[in-house]
Amino acid sequence: MTRPQETLVGEVRAWFGDRAVLTDPADIEPWLTDWRGRWHGRAAAVLQPQTTQEVALIVAKAADLGVALVPQGGNTSMVGGATPPGDGSALILSLRRMNQIRLIDREAMRVVAEAGVVLQNLHEAVGGEQLRFPLTLGAKGSATVGGLISTNAGGTQVLRFGPMRGLVDGIEAVLPDGTIHDGLSGLKKDNRGYSLDQLLIGAEGTLGVITAARLKLYPAIHSRAIAWLGLDSPQAALDVLQSLQASTNRVEGFEILPQESLNAVLSHIPATRAPLEGQFPWQALVEATAETAQEEQPQELLTRLLSPLIEKGLVRDAVISSSEAQAEAFWRIRDSLSEAERATFGPATQHDISVPVEAMPRFMADAAAEVEKAFPGTHASGFGHLGDGNIHFHVRSGTRGGADWLEREGPSVSRLVHDLVTAAGGSISAEHGIGQMKKDELARLAPDRVRHLRAIKAALDPKLLMNPGKLI
Amino acid sequence: MTRPQETLVGEVRAWFGDRAVLTDPADIEPWLTDWRGRWHGRAAAVLQPQTTQEVALIVAKAADLGVALVPQGGNTSMVGGATPPGDGSALILSLRRMNQIRLIDREAMRVVAEAGVVLQNLHEAVGGEQLRFPLTLGAKGSATVGGLISTNAGGTQVLRFGPMRGLVDGIEAVLPDGTIHDGLSGLKKDNRGYSLDQLLIGAEGTLGVITAARLKLYPAIHSRAIAWLGLDSPQAALDVLQSLQASTNRVEGFEILPQESLNAVLSHIPATRAPLEGQFPWQALVEATAETAQEEQPQELLTRLLSPLIEKGLVRDAVISSSEAQAEAFWRIRDSLSEAERATFGPATQHDISVPVEAMPRFMADAAAEVEKAFPGTHASGFGHLGDGNIHFHVRSGTRGGADWLEREGPSVSRLVHDLVTAAGGSISAEHGIGQMKKDELARLAPDRVRHLRAIKAALDPKLLMNPGKLI
Numbered sequence: 001m002t003r004p005q006e007t008l009v010g011e012v013r014a015w016f017g018d019r020a021v022l023t024d025p026a027d028i029e030p031w032l033t034d035w036r037g038r039w040h041g042r043a044a045a046v047l048q049p050q051t052t053q054e055v056a057l058i059v060a061k062a063a064d065l066g067v068a069l070v071p072q073g074g075n076t077s078m079v080g081g082a083t084p085p086g087d088g089s090a091l092i093l094s095l096r097r098m099n100q101i102r103l104i105d106r107e108a109m110r111v112v113a114e115a116g117v118v119l120q121n122l123h124e125a126v127g128g129e130q131l132r133f134p135l136t137l138g139a140k141g142s143a144t145v146g147g148l149i150s151t152n153a154g155g156t157q158v159l160r161f162g163p164m165r166g167l168v169d170g171i172e173a174v175l176p177d178g179t180i181h182d183g184l185s186g187l188k189k190d191n192r193g194y195s196l197d198q199l200l201i202g203a204e205g206t207l208g209v210i211t212a213a214r215l216k217l218y219p220a221i222h223s224r225a226i227a228w229l230g231l232d233s234p235q236a237a238l239d240v241l242q243s244l245q246a247s248t249n250r251v252e253g254f255e256i257l258p259q260e261s262l263n264a265v266l267s268h269i270p271a272t273r274a275p276l277e278g279q280f281p282w283q284a285l286v287e288a289t290a291e292t293a294q295e296e297q298p299q300e301l302l303t304r305l306l307s308p309l310i311e312k313g314l315v316r317d318a319v320i321s322s323s324e325a326q327a328e329a330f331w332r333i334r335d336s337l338s339e340a341e342r343a344t345f346g347p348a349t350q351h352d353i354s355v356p357v358e359a360m361p362r363f364m365a366d367a368a369a370e371v372e373k374a375f376p377g378t379h380a381s382g383f384g385h386l387g388d389g390n391i392h393f394h395v396r397s398g399t400r401g402g403a404d405w406l407e408r409e410g411p412s413v414s415r416l417v418h419d420l421v422t423a424a425g426g427s428i429s430a431e432h433g434i435g436q437m438k439k440d441e442l443a444r445l446a447p448d449r450v451r452h453l454r455a456i457k458a459a460l461d462p463k464l465l466m467n468p469g470k471l472i
Numbered sequence: 473m474t475r476p477q478e479t480l481v482g483e484v485r486a487w488f489g490d491r492a493v494l495t496d497p498a499d500i501e502p503w504l505t506d507w508r509g510r511w512h513g514r515a516a517a518v519l520q521p522q523t524t525q526e527v528a529l530i531v532a533k534a535a536d537l538g539v540a541l542v543p544q545g546g547n548t549s550m551v552g553g554a555t556p557p558g559d560g561s562a563l564i565l566s567l568r569r570m571n572q573i574r575l576i577d578r579e580a581m582r583v584v585a586e587a588g589v590v591l592q593n594l595h596e597a598v599g600g601e602q603l604r605f606p607l608t609l610g611a612k613g614s615a616t617v618g619g620l621i622s623t624n625a626g627g628t629q630v631l632r633f634g635p636m637r638g639l640v641d642g643i644e645a646v647l648p649d650g651t652i653h654d655g656l657s658g659l660k661k662d663n664r665g666y667s668l669d670q671l672l673i674g675a676e677g678t679l680g681v682i683t684a685a686r687l688k689l690y691p692a693i694h695s696r697a698i699a700w701l702g703l704d705s706p707q708a709a710l711d712v713l714q715s716l717q718a719s720t721n722r723v724e725g726f727e728i729l730p731q732e733s734l735n736a737v738l739s740h741i742p743a744t745r746a747p748l749e750g751q752f753p754w755q756a757l758v759e760a761t762a763e764t765a766q767e768e769q770p771q772e773l774l775t776r777l778l779s780p781l782i783e784k785g786l787v788r789d790a791v792i793s794s795s796e797a798q799a800e801a802f803w804r805i806r807d808s809l810s811e812a813e814r815a816t817f818g819p820a821t822q823h824d825i826s827v828p829v830e831a832m833p834r835f836m837a838d839a840a841a842e843v844e845k846a847f848p849g850t851h852a853s854g855f856g857h858l859g860d861g862n863i864h865f866h867v868r869s870g871t872r873g874g875a876d877w878l879e880r881e882g883p884s885v886s887r888l889v890h891d892l893v894t895a896a897g898g899s900i901s902a903e904h905g906i907g908q909m910k911k912d913e914l915a916r917l918a919p920d921r922v923r924h925l926r927a928i929k930a931a932l933d934p935k936l937l938m939n940p941g942k943l944i
Contacts, residue, residue: 192899429663442665
C-alpha cells in the first residue's frame with residue numbers, strides 16, 4: 001500500500017469504522033478478477049461506504065491525496081471495466097453497502113434506488129407493488145444499479161424499453177472533486193445547461209461515482225408467451241420482426257440463433273430439448289407480454305400475428321409456449337448459448353457489436369465471409385438481439401488450432417471485425433462498454449471522439465483518479 | 473470589424489461565394505435583437521453556410537483566427553440566447569440556409585432534418601407521410617430544429633412526448649475544433665463512452681454547432697378534442713390530470729390559467745369568447761388525440777373520463793370542442809395569454825420555472841403569497857404546463873408603479889422567486905434555457921454546477937469562442 005493509500009484507508013476506518021474497509025487479502029481477492037476471468041488486478045483495500053455523504057468524503061479525501069479509485073458494483077463487467085489496475089495504484093470503492101431502495105412512487109411510476117441495489121432485488125421490490133423495472137440480463141443476480149447505469153446496460157428487453165439510458169430519470173453522484181450532484185428531484189423539465197445525468201450514463205465510472213438513481217417503472221406483467229420460430233435466414237427474421245412491430249408494441253424480446261448453436265445447447269446443457277421438430281438454418285425467440293387480463297393475451301396475439309407469416313412461408317415452423325415453465329425453458333436455451341458454444345466448439349473471439357437494424361442481416365453474412373476468407377479455417381457467426389441491431393459475433397479458431405491460436409491471432413481477428421463494423425456505420429461496443437478490452441480499438445478507430453472524451457474527462461477529473469485505465 | 477473577423481469573412485466569401493456572407497447593416501439588423509426585443513447586440517457579419525462541410529471549415533478557421541461565433545436559427549430565444557454580444561466581438565453563424573430534410577424513414581419512424589429546418593415546415597413535411605413530429609410551440613413558424621435542440625425546447629405536448637431531449641435520436645454537429653461529430657447512424661445501441669449527442673442537447677450553442685438531427689416521429693393524428701374545464705384550484709386541476717392519466721395515455725396537453733387571465737384575453741383579443749358560462753377561479757385546457765378512426769375518439773374519451781369528475785364536483789363545469797375550429801379557438805385563448813395580460817395589467821416580471829409536479833399547486837400559492845408580502849402592492853400568479861410541473865410565474869407591479877418600477881425592482885423580485893423555486897427543489901429554467909437572462913442567477917444559485925459546466929465548456933472550447941456570454 002502506498003503512503004497516500006495508507007492515509008486514506010486510515011481516515012476511512014477512523015471516520016466510518018472497520019466495516020467500511022477491507023484489507024484482508026482473502027476478502028479483497030474476489031473483487032480483483034473480472035466476471036469472465038480475463039482481467040486480474042491488484043488493490044490493497046476495498047472501501048465500502050454506506051451513504052452518499054460517506055462516498056463524498058472518501059472521494060474528496062482521495063482527490064486531496066491523489067489516490068485513484070475504482071468504483072465497483074456487482075463486478076459483472078464483460079470488458080474488464082471494474083477490475084483495478086495490475087500495479088496496485090488504485091483502491092476499490094465498492095458501492096455494495098449502499099443497497100437501499102429509498103422510495104417507490106406508485107403514482108409517478110418511479111423508484112429511487114441506491115447504486116448497490118442488485119438488479120434482481122430491484123425487480124422483486126417493485127414487483128411487490130405491481131410494478132416492473134423492465135431491464136433484465138443474465139447477470140441480474142449480481143449486477144447493481146450503479147454499474148448498470150455506468151455501462152448503459154442493454155439486455156434482452158431493449159427492443160421495447162430501450163437500454164438503461166432510456167430508463168434513468170435522474171442520478172445522484174459524487175463528482176471527482178467530492179461534490180454531490182443531486183439529480184433526483186424528479187423535475188419533468190429542467191433546462192439549466194449540459195445534462196450531468198446524461199454525461200454519467202455510460203461513463204464507466206470515469207467521471208464520478210453514481211450513488212443513487214431515480215428510475216422509470218412500468219406496470220407489472222400479467223402474462224407472457226414465447227414463440228420459437230424456424231427460419232431460413234436473418235433477413236427472414238428481420239422481416240418477421242418488422243411485420244410484428246407494425247401491428248403491436250407488445251413484442252419485447254426478439255433473439256436469433258443459428259441451428260448449430262441450438263444443437264450445441266441441446267448436446268451440452270442438461271434437460272434441454274428442441275422447441276421445433278425440424279432443423280432450420282436460423283431460429284428466433286419472440287417474447288410478447290400483456291399487462292392486464294382484459295387485453296388480448298400474448299399467446300393469442302402471437303398466434304394471430306404469426307399465422308399469416310407461416311402461410312406466406314416466411315416462418316417455416318413455429319411453436320408458442322403454453323405455460324410459464326415452457327417460456328422459461330425457451331429462454332434457458334437462449335441464455336445457455338455462450339456456455340454451450342464454448343463447450344462444443346472451444347473458445348471464440350467474441351464481439352458485442354451493432355449496426356443499423358436493417359443492415360444487420362447483410363452485415364452478418366458479409367462479415368462472416370470476410371473473416372473466414374482472411375483467416376481460412378475459422379468459423380464466424382452471430383446470435384442475439386437482432387431487433388436492436390446488436391449481435392454477439394463470435395469467431396472460432398476452427399481448424400486453425402485452439403486457445404493458443406486465439407490468444408495469438410484473436411486481436412487481429414477483432415481488428416478486422418471492428419474495421420468491418422466501422423465501415424458499416426456501426427459501433428464496436430453495443431451494450432458491454434469499452435472498459436479495458438476495447439480501449440485501444442476505440443482510440444484506433446475513433447481518434448477524434450477519444451480526444452473529445454479525454455478532454456471532458458480531464459476537465460472533471462484533472463488528476464485522472466476515477467477508474468483509471470478504462471474507456472479512454 | 474476586427475482584423476481576424478475581416479480575414480474570416482474574406483475567406484468565407486472566397487470559399488462559398490457572396491451568398492454565404494451578409495455584411496450590409498440592413499441585412500444584419502434583424503438578427504441583432506432578440507425575439508422579445510430585450511437584448512441588443514452587434515455583429516459585423518452574418519455567415520450563412522449551406523452544408524455541414526462548410527460549417528466545419530468556418531468553425532475551424534474561426535478557431536484558428538480566434539473569432540467568436542454566435543450560432544443562430546430562428547432567433548426566437550426567450551432568454552437572449554441567440555443575440556450576439558454588444559461589443560461586436562462575435563460574428564453570427566446562421567444555420568438558416570441548412571434547411572433540407574435529408575430523409576424520412578417511414579419504417580423506422582425517423583426524420584433526418586438539417587439545423588435550419590423551421591419547425592412548421594418539419595410538421596408539414598412529415599405530415600405528408602402520415603407521420604407526426606409532436607413537439608410544438610408558439611414560435612413554430614420561425615424556430616428551427618437546431619435551436620430547438622440547443623435549448624431542449626418544451627412546448628405544449630411535453631406531457632405525453634417529453635421535451636426535445638426525448639425526441640432526438642442522434643445529432644450531427646461541428647465541434648469547436650472544427651471536427652464533425654456524426655451521430656446520425658441510427659444505431660439502437662452504442663456504448664462508446666460519454667454521449668456527445670446528449671451533451672449538445674440544451675448546450676445553447678456553447679459546445680459546438682448542431683448541423684442536423686435524426687428525430688423520432690409518431691403516427692399522424694386522426695382526430696383531437698379539447699376540453700375546457702372550470703375548477704376551484706390548481707390542486708383540483710392536478711387531481712383531474714392524475715385521474716385522467718390513470719385511465720389513458722391520450723392526454724397530451726394540460727394547461728391551466730386563472731379566471732383573471734381568461735378575462736384579459738376576452739377583453740383584449742378580438743373574436744374570442746368564454747368557453748364556459750360561469751366564472752371559476754381556475755380553468756384548464758385538456759387536449760386528447762386519437763391516431764385511428766377505429767379507437768375511441770377523443771370527444772367520447774374525454775366525455776367518459778370527465779363525467780364522473782363532474783359528478784364528484786372536482787370539475788365544476790366542462791365543455792368539449794365539437795369541431796376543429798372550436799379546438800383552435802380554445803388553443804387561441806391559451807396562446808394569447810401573455811399578450812392579453814400585458815395589455816390588461818401592464819408589464820410583468822416573467823419566470824419560466826419548474827418544481828416537482830405534485831408540489832406545484834402548493835408552490836403557486838406559497839410563492840405568490842411570499843412575493844406579495846415582500847413587495848406589497850404587486851400581484852403574482854402563474855399559468856401554463858401544470859402537468860409538466862412547469863408554469864410561467866408572472867409578477868406584476870400592481871399598485872407599485874409601472875414599467876419603471878419593474879425595471880428597477882424586477883431583478884430583486886426574480887431573485888426572490890428563484891430562491892423560492894430552489895428551496896422547493898425546482899429549476900429556475902424549465903424550458904427557455906439560461907441564455908443571457910439567467911446566467912448570473914444560475915451562477916448564484918448553483919455554483920458547483922456552474923463550475924462543472926465551465927470545466928466541460930473549457931475542455932471542448934478552450935478559446936471560449938462558441939456563443940460567448942451565454943449560459944455560463
